[in-house]
Amino acid sequence: AQSVAQPEDQVNVAEGxxxxxxCTYSVSGNPYLFWYVQYPNRGLQFLLKYITGDNLVKGSYGFEAEFNKSQTSFHLKKPSALVSDSALYFCAVRDGDSWGKLQFGAGTQVVVTP
Amino acid sequence: DVKVTQSSRYLVKRTGEKVFLECVQDMDHENMFWYRQDPGLGLRLIYFSYDVKMKEKGDIPEGYSVSREKKERFSLILESASTNQTSMYLCATGAASFYGYTFGSGTRLTVV
Structure with missing residues (x-):
C-alpha cells in the first residue's frame, strides 16, 4: 500500500x-507525487507534481521539489521564504489503482518569521 | 479553472441529527472524493465516486454514506451525527486521466 511520511510537524524559518x-514515500510501481498548500480555513491548493521526467519540478509561488528515487524522497523547497508562505503543507502520493486516489501525509506547518 | 463548491463553510449540528454536506463541481470530472481533515492525522479518505450512482468506501467510511445522482454533485451524509465527527470536511474532484485534485474550500462541522 502507498504511504507518505512528513517527519516534521512544524518548520520555522526566517524570512529570506x-x-x-x-517528504518520504512508499509505493509499489512508479510514484506520482504531489505537494499541496493550505491557508487557514481554506481548502488545499495545488503546488506541483512529479509524474515522470526531470527530477527537479518547478511549481507555483516559486516552490520547487526534488524527486530522489534512491532515497524515496520528494522534498519541497523555496530559495527565499516569505512571511506569506506561512501555511500547512501536504505531500501526497497517488494510489496505484485507476481511480486516482491520493494518500496524504500528516502535514507540516511552516512558520516564516519577519 | 475548475471550481468546486461546498455548500457551507461552517456548520453546527446536534448529536443524532442527520447531516448533509454538499459538493458541486462545474467541470466534467468523473472522480469525486470526500476527505476529513484532523490535526496531526492529515487527510483521510471517507468515500469516493468514479461515476454517477457509483461509490466506493475509502479508509474511514463508518458513520457516513454518500450519494451521487448527478455527475456534478457528490453529497456526504452523516446518518446520526456524533461528537467524534467534528472535523473539517473537504471535497475534491479529478478527471480520470488527470493526476491530482481540485479541492473545495471545506466545511468545518461541529457536532455538539
Missing part, C-alpha cells in the same frame, strides 16, 4: 532564508 519541507 531557504525553506525545505521534507
Amino acid at each position: 532564508n531557504p525553506l525545505t519541507v521534507k
Whole structure:
C-alpha cells in the first residue's frame, strides 16, 4: 500500500532564508507525487507534481521539489521564504489503482518569521 | 479553472441529527472524493465516486454514506451525527486521466 511520511510537524524559518519541507514515500510501481498548500480555513491548493521526467519540478509561488528515487524522497523547497508562505503543507502520493486516489501525509506547518 | 463548491463553510449540528454536506463541481470530472481533515492525522479518505450512482468506501467510511445522482454533485451524509465527527470536511474532484485534485474550500462541522 502507498504511504507518505512528513517527519516534521512544524518548520520555522526566517524570512529570506531557504525553506525545505521534507517528504518520504512508499509505493509499489512508479510514484506520482504531489505537494499541496493550505491557508487557514481554506481548502488545499495545488503546488506541483512529479509524474515522470526531470527530477527537479518547478511549481507555483516559486516552490520547487526534488524527486530522489534512491532515497524515496520528494522534498519541497523555496530559495527565499516569505512571511506569506506561512501555511500547512501536504505531500501526497497517488494510489496505484485507476481511480486516482491520493494518500496524504500528516502535514507540516511552516512558520516564516519577519 | 475548475471550481468546486461546498455548500457551507461552517456548520453546527446536534448529536443524532442527520447531516448533509454538499459538493458541486462545474467541470466534467468523473472522480469525486470526500476527505476529513484532523490535526496531526492529515487527510483521510471517507468515500469516493468514479461515476454517477457509483461509490466506493475509502479508509474511514463508518458513520457516513454518500450519494451521487448527478455527475456534478457528490453529497456526504452523516446518518446520526456524533461528537467524534467534528472535523473539517473537504471535497475534491479529478478527471480520470488527470493526476491530482481540485479541492473545495471545506466545511468545518461541529457536532455538539
